Structure formats: C-alpha cells, structure tokens
Amino acid sequence: MAKIQRVAELAGVSTATVSRALAGKTSVSPATKAKVEAAAKELGYVVSSAASSLASGRTRNVGVVLPYLDSWFFMAVLKGAQRLLADAGYDVTLYHLPPANGLEEDIEGAQRRARLFDEFLRRQRCDAILAVNLELDDAERATLGDLRRPLVGLGGPLPGLHTLSLDDTAVARCATQHLLDLGHRHIAHITGDPDFERDFQMPATRRAGYEASLADAGVESDPLLVRHANFTIEGGYAATKELLTDPRIHPTAIFAASDEMAIGAILAARDLGRDVAGDVSIIGVDGHDLAEFFGLTTIDQFPERQGQQVAQLVLDELAGDGVEAVDEALPYQLVARRSTAPLRQP
Amino acid sequence: MAKIQRVAELAGVSTATVSRALAGKTSVSPATKAKVEAAAKELGYVVSSAASSLASGRTRNVGVVLPYLDSWFFMAVLKGAQRLLADAGYDVTLYHLPPANGLEEDIEGAQRRARLFDEFLRRQRCDAILAVNLELDDAERATLGDLRRPLVGLGGPLPGLHTLSLDDTAVARCATQHLLDLGHRHIAHITGDPDFERDFQMPATRRAGYEASLADAGVESDPLLVRHANFTIEGGYAATKELLTDPRIHPTAIFAASDEMAIGAILAARDLGRDVAGDVSIIGVDGHDLAEFFGLTTIDQFPERQGQQVAQLVLDELAGDGVEAVDEALPYQLVARRSTAPLRQP
DNA sequence: CCACCGCATGCAAGCGTTTACATTAGTGGG
DNA sequence: CCCACTAATGTAAACGCTTGCATGCGGTGG
Numbered sequence: 001m002a003k004i005q006r007v008a009e010l011a012g013v014s015t016a017t018v019s020r021a022l023a024g025k026t027s028v029s030p031a032t033k034a035k036v037e038a039a040a041k042e043l044g045y046v047v048s049s050a051a052s053s054l055a056s057g058r059t060r061n062v063g064v065v066l067p068y069l070d071s072w073f074f075m076a077v078l079k080g081a082q083r084l085l086a087d088a089g090y091d092v093t094l095y096h097l098p099p100a101n102g103l104e105e106d107i108e109g110a111q112r113r114a115r116l117f118d119e120f121l122r123r124q125r126c127d128a129i130l131a132v133n134l135e136l137d138d139a140e141r142a143t144l145g146d147l148r149r150p151l152v153g154l155g156g157p158l159p160g161l162h163t164l165s166l167d168d169t170a171v172a173r174c175a176t177q178h179l180l181d182l183g184h185r186h187i188a189h190i191t192g193d194p195d196f197e198r199d200f201q202m203p204a205t206r207r208a209g210y211e212a213s214l215a216d217a218g219v220e221s222d223p224l225l226v227r228h229a230n231f232t233i234e235g236g237y238a239a240t241k242e243l244l245t246d247p248r249i250h251p252t253a254i255f256a257a258s259d260e261m262a263i264g265a266i267l268a269a270r271d272l273g274r275d276v277a278g279d280v281s282i283i284g285v286d287g288h289d290l291a292e293f294f295g296l297t298t299i300d301q302f303p304e305r306q307g308q309q310v311a312q313l314v315l316d317e318l319a320g321d322g323v324e325a326v327d328e329a330l331p332y333q334l335v336a337r338r339s340t341a342p343l344r345q346p
Numbered sequence: 347m348a349k350i351q352r353v354a355e356l357a358g359v360s361t362a363t364v365s366r367a368l369a370g371k372t373s374v375s376p377a378t379k380a381k382v383e384a385a386a387k388e389l390g391y392v393v394s395s396a397a398s399s400l401a402s403g404r405t406r407n408v409g410v411v412l413p414y415l416d417s418w419f420f421m422a423v424l425k426g427a428q429r430l431l432a433d434a435g436y437d438v439t440l441y442h443l444p445p446a447n448g449l450e451e452d453i454e455g456a457q458r459r460a461r462l463f464d465e466f467l468r469r470q471r472c473d474a475i476l477a478v479n480l481e482l483d484d485a486e487r488a489t490l491g492d493l494r495r496p497l498v499g500l501g502g503p504l505p506g507l508h509t510l511s512l513d514d515t516a517v518a519r520c521a522t523q524h525l526l527d528l529g530h531r532h533i534a535h536i537t538g539d540p541d542f543e544r545d546f547q548m549p550a551t552r553r554a555g556y557e558a559s560l561a562d563a564g565v566e567s568d569p570l571l572v573r574h575a576n577f578t579i580e581g582g583y584a585a586t587k588e589l590l591t592d593p594r595i596h597p598t599a600i601f602a603a604s605d606e607m608a609i610g611a612i613l614a615a616r617d618l619g620r621d622v623a624g625d626v627s628i629i630g631v632d633g634h635d636l637a638e639f640f641g642l643t644t645i646d647q648f649p650e651r652q653g654q655q656v657a658q659l660v661l662d663e664l665a666g667d668g669v670e671a672v673d674e675a676l677p678y679q680l681v682a683r684r685s686t687a688p689l690r691q692p
Numbered sequence: 693c694c695a696c697c698g699c700a701t702g703c704a705a706g707c708g709t710t711t712a713c714a715t716t717a718g719t720g721g722g
Numbered sequence: 723c724c725c726a727c728t729a730a731t732g733t734a735a736a737c738g739c740t741t742g743c744a745t746g747c748g749g750t751g752g
Contacts, residue, residue: 004739014702019740026741027699044492049469050399051738054707059396061439061471069425070635072416079415082442086458091471093407093439096428112432123395125407125437146390234639270616289416293580350708360732365710372711373729397708400737 003045011039061091062314063126067099067133073286073303077132077154080307088315095120099135099200117143128314134158135200150317154310156327163327164310168202171299171332172209175255175283178334180217183343184253184281190239191257193228206257224249229261236264244272252343253281259288259298266294266339277341295338306330349391357385407437408660409472413445413479419632419649423478423500426653434661441466445481445546463489474660480504481546496663500656510656512676514548517645518555520680521629525599526563529689530627534597536585536607539574552603570595575607582610590618598689599627605634605644612640612685623687641684652676
C-alpha cells in the first residue's frame with residue numbers, strides 16, 4: 001500500500017497534502033505541515049524515490065562521469081562535488097568512463113563506453129550529468145543532447161555545454177615564467193603522451209603554453225627537453241632520469257604538467273644525487289596533497305573546490321537559472337615552495 | 347505516453363511482451379524477441395528506471411558506502427567494485443561516510459551521518475548496500491536492517507551481515523615474522539591513532555598481531571617502538587623520523603600498517619641518510635600501486651580484487667543465493683622487495 | 693451585503709513499467 | 723481424435739507518488 005497513505009491517515013489529511021508538506025514547496029499551513037512531519041517521523045516514512053521520480057520526473061540524483069577512479073586529482077574533484085550535492089539532497093551515481101584510446105584492439109573498452117552511453121546514461125536515472133574531462137564524439141554528443149538534462153563539464157570546453165575549465169595555456173605560461181624569472185633558460189617539460197589518449201587536449205595545450213612562454217622570453221625551445229610520461233609518479237621519475245642523464249642537454253629546471261609527475265621528478269633528481277632546487281628546479285601543476293610534504297612548487301588549481309564549483313553549477317542549472325552554455329575559467333595560483341630556486345650562477 | 351507503448355505498436359505486440367522480451371527473463375519466442383529488439387533499437391528506447399523500479403521493486407543500483415574518498419586504498423576498492431557492478435548492469439551510487447570520530451564538537455559531521463542513514467539510504471534507491479570499513483551503532487544497524495536489502499561489508503566483521511575481511515592479526519604476524527626471519531629483533535611498528543577514530547578496530551588488531559608475533563619469537567616488545575600516524579605518507583614520515591632519532595631505541599626494522607605510511611618511512615629514512623634495507627628494513631601492508639616503484643616489501647591485500655569480490659557477493663545475494671551472514675577471509679600475500687633485508691651483523 | 697479573491701486542501705488522473713492471471717494455440721500420449 | 727499440458731502472448735491491475743483542477747472558506751473592497 002502506498003505508504004504515504006499511512007502518513008496521511010495518521011496526520012488526518014490527504015496524501016496530496018502530505019506530499020506537499022514534505023516537499024516544502026507549495027502552500028501548506030504551518031500547523032498542517034507540523035502534523036504531517038510528526039506523522040512521518042513517527043512512522044519512519046521516507047518517500048520512495050522511484051515513485052517520486054516517476055510521478056514528478058525528478059530523481060534527485062546526479063550522474064558524475066569520471067575518466068579515472070584511481071587518480072588523486074579526480075578523486076579530489078569527486079569529493080568536492082559529492083559533498084556539495086549530498087548537502088543539497090542529491091545522490092551521486094558514479095560512472096567510470098576511461099578516455100577512448102582509439103586503439104583498434106581495445107574492443108572491450110569501446111563496448112563499455114558504448115554501453116555507458118546507450119544504456120546507463122539513458123535510463124533517466126539522473127537529473128543532470130556532471131562530466132569531468134570528457135571528450136565526446138558526435139554520436140555521444142547526440143546521445144547526451146537527447147537526454148534533455150543539464151549537462152555540465154569540468155575541463156572543457158565542450159562545445160554546446162556549460163563548462164568550467166582551467167586555462168591550461170595560462171597555467172603553463174605561469175609555471176614556465178616562474179622558472180624564467182628565476183633565471184632558468186634550459187627548462188625541460190614533462191607532459192602527457194599525445195598518442196596515449198586520443199582527443200585529450202590538455203597535454204598539448206600545456207606544452208603550447210610552455211613553448212609560447214619560452215618564445216616570449218626569447219629562449220629557443222629544444223624538442224629534446226620535452227618528454228612524455230603518463231601523469232604518474234613513475235612516469236615523471238623515468239622521464240626525469242632521462243632528462244638529467246642525456247648528455248646532449250643540460251636542463252636546470254623542469255616543468256611537469258602534473259604534481260604527481262613532478263614528485264617523480266623530485267625523487268629521480270634525488271636518486272641521481274642532484275640537489276632539488278640547487279641543481280634542478282622542479283614545478284608541477286595541481287595542488288596535490290603531497291606537494292607540501294615534498295616542498296613542491298606548484299600551480300594549485302584547487303581540485304576539490306573545482307568539484308564544488310561544478311556541482312554548484314549543476315545545482316544552478318537544475319534550479320532553472322538557465323545559464324547559457326559558456327566556458328568559465330577556473331582560478332589557479334602559483335604556490336612557491338622549496339623545489340624551485342634561482343638559477344645558480346655557474 | 348508510456349514509451350513502451352510505441353515499441354509495442356511498432357513491434358506489433360503488447361507492452362507486456364515488450365517488457366518480457368527486453369528483460370530477457372520469461373518465455374518469449376525468438377522471433378518476437380528479435381522484432382521487439384529491432385523496434386526498441388529503431389526508437390532508441392531504453393526503459394525508464396523509475397517506472398521499472400516502481401513496478402518491479404528492483405532498481406538496478408547498488409549503494410557503495412565509503413569512509414574516505416581521497417585515499418588510494420578505498421578508490422582501488424571502488425574501482426574494482428564499480429567495474430564488476432557496471433558489467434552486471436548495475437549503477438553505483440556513492441555515499442561518503444567518514445568514520446564517526448566521537449568528537450562532541452563535530453556536529454556537522456554527525457548531522458551528515460544521521461542524514462545519510464535517515465534520508466539517503468532509506469529512499470529505496472538501492473537494491474543492495476556495499477559498505478566498506480563501516481562501523482555502526484545500534485540505531486544505524488537497525489536502520490539498515492529495516493531496509494530489507496542485501497547488505498554486504500568489506501572489512502568486518504559486522505555482526506549480522508555478510509562480510510569479507512582481511513585477517514588483520516594474521517597479516518600483522520606475517521609482516522612481523524618476515525622481519526623476524528630476517529634476523530631483526532628491534533622491530534618498530536607504525537599504526538593508526540586509536541583515539542583518532544572511534545571504533546576503528548584495524549589498527550589495534552594489527553598491533554596485537556605484531557605483538558603476538560614478537561611474543562612467539564620470545565622478543566620483548568617495547569612501547570617506545572610503537573608510533574601512531576594516520577595512514578598517510580606524511581604521518582609515516584614523521585613517525586619514522588621520531589623512531590630513528592630517539593636515542594632510547596634502535597630499531598633495525600619498521601612494520602607500517604599501511605603502504606602509504608611505509609613509503610613515508612622510506613622517505614624519512616633516506617632523508618636521515620639511512621640506507622633502506624641496509625640500515626633499516628621497512629615493510630608495509632596494502633599492495634599500493636607505488637610499492638613496486640619504491641621497492642617496498644609489502645603484504646599485498648589486492649584491494650581492487652577485494653572490490654570485485656565484495657561486488658560479486660552483492661550480486662550473489664541479489665540473485666537470491668541466500669548466503670548466510672558469515673565473515674569470509676580475504677587472501678593476502680607477502681611480496682618481498684628491496685626495502686627489507688637480513689639484519690646486518692654488527 | 694455581495695462579488696471576488698486567494699489560500700489551504702482534497703480529488704483523481706496520471707507517471708511508465710512489471711507481472712499475476714487469463715487466454716490461445718500447439719503438442720504428444722492414450 | 724480428445725485431453726491434458728506447455729509455451730507464447732495479451733489484459734489489466736498494481737507500484738507509490740505528484741500535481742492540475744476543483745472545492746470550500748474567510749477576508750476585502752466596493
């Protein structure tokens with residue numbers, strides 16, 4: 001039996017009034033509202049989300065799509081978003097969507113991806129989708145468009161939808177400029193592997209910022225100073241060992257496109273007996289929890305706050321404040337620590 | 347209009363048949379099934395989860411309750427569980443439930459916790475709950491019991507429900523024994539802070555295993571050799587600096603209750619100019635991604651596989667294989683790497 | 693004093709499925 | 723050739739809420 005019935009009977013009102021009283025929206029007299037709430041509490045009543053969704057078309061649930069579940073950065077974002085959404089009464093359902101790698105042989109991955117779009121996201125389980133670092137092909141874009149639900153992105157821009165993104169060019173310039181300002185001229189760069197993930201723009205963008213900054217300073221860029229890793233500590237470590245032992249180059253500073261790679265760089269430098277900052281300055285990007293611990297200079301992008309911001313955006317769109325599909329810039333900030341220092345004069 | 351209607355019309359059958367054909371359960375002739383599937387595909391039809399849930403009482407959704415969203419370990423578990431559940435067609439909705447810290451002043455945390463139990467978990471949005479490292483009070487236990495849904499725990503035992511847990515005593519003994527076998531007698535232990543999280547048994551249990559193992563070997567345990575950290579790299583680092591510089595003690599080996607603390611220990615030893623393995627052997631627990639990178643000897647507990655296993659348990663219970671409420675032991679394995687070595691003879 | 697208005701509430705029609713039960717057609721044994 | 727039985731399908735009643743519309747009521751301005 002419709003459980004709301006029981007509450008209605010106990011409170012001596014109709015189910016309609018119970019519904020209205022508990023939703024808190026439309027006009028219900030304070031006295032009635034109190035009675036209903038008392039009855040609900042006494043019976044331990046909580047609305048059935050299925051029934052409520054079916055009747056109202058609203059689910060009180062937001063889908064969060066993440067490319068990685070094992071990366072510090074995305075978890076920080078998730079944490080921020082989850083908290084804000086939960087406080088607003090929304091559940092979060094989590095979808096894992098690894099970046100399409102474009103590899104022929106990854107049939108399983110492609111199937112999972114297709115299934116996510118064709119099946120999971122279309123069940124109308126979410127009032128809105130919050131997608132982090134999502135790159136879409138046209139069919140996928142169409143699927144999401146058909147949902148007719150707010151769709152908000154973090155790390156865009158994604159054409160046609162509201163996104164929050166970091167200005168990767170500016171961030172890279174900021175990091176590079178910091179090293180230039182310290183007097184460094186042989187600045188290496190560790191970034192993502194452009195072949196590794198199809199369509200993942202960020203590494204290329206940061207590299208462009210790095211090169212532009214060098215160019216502005218009249219420093220010639222050397223392809224040998226750019227290495228690819230995959231955003232992991234191990235990757236940064238390996239790349240740095242190469243950079244610091246290649247006899248053709250003599251970098252005095254390294255700009256890593258993520259803090260995890262920068263931490264790997266610090267460890268590699270130490271293992272090679274180089275003095276971090278003294279012999280080689282290292283700067284990262286992210287604002288990793290461990291940056292403080294390692295004394296890592298970084299461009300903090302406040303990931304947890306990003307999660308909150310993008311969640312707030314979702315809530316705004318759900319509230320109908322029909323924001324237009326724009327791309328907003330996220331804040332970032334240079335945090336100077338011990339891993340960077342002025343170039344030691346030879 | 348009931349969209350299933352359209353499919354039914356296009357396929358020339360009743361909605362009941364469409365429902366059956368798409369669910370794939372009951373008897374539908376292959377021909378009809380094909381027609382229905384074609385019609386559904388043509389219309390891009392996907393069942394509305396709300397309607398389906400309301401009618402069937404099943405949601406195809408599993409709630410996963412985690413104590414931390416920013417810890418490597420829990421994310422590894424989540425990753426494993428999410429994948430298995432997604433492959434089985436289940437959505438995962440994520441609930442963040444920080445451990446109750448028992449602090450009077452943490453009203454906000456207590457409210458969040460209460461709200462999770464009283465509101466979120468009771469909306470009948472989940473077919474089952476998968477709880478990781480959950481510690482419940484009686485009222486909470488009652489709430490979850492009232493749900494009448496499968497409730498499975500990882501890291502128990504939780505009285506009355508089916509759990510998978512690591513034998514923390516055995517793990518600690520295994521780690522300690524490894525160090526004893528290498529000839530160490532002054533073995534330090536870094537574990538969690540018992541006051542930090544009310545009711546979180548694991549640190550105490552591991553410590554007990556450590557002490558039992560020492561006792562078995564006839565080695566006297568020294569409270570000075572036990573330090574508390576909070577399962578972070580920073581914590582392990584700080585604790586290790588203390589251990590290695592306290593003039594009253596001379597540990598030649600450290601057993602850290604987590605790999606992250608063990609990594610902190612390695613970094614601390616290095617910073618103090620000690621040779622890891624040569625001067626001080628270090629062993630952790632978890633099987634962290636970075637253990638290989640740091641050459642860390644560890645007791646691997648295969649967190650991602652734990653996630654899969656506990657997810658499988660959920661699926662089994664949902665399939666009605668009414669497993670009884672038992673506590674099953676999870677596998678673990680000593681992985682010896684470079685951070686442990688035989689005691690150097692003085 | 694009346695017509696009108698707005699607020700609080702009730703009534704009942706959905707919302708889009710699933711599924712128990714009824715119905716029909718086909719099958720093999722007696 | 724009939725019957726009992728099974729497999730495939732249809733019929734229609736839930737499922738537990740939300741919400742447009744109707745109703746009743748006290749107050750207000752003319």
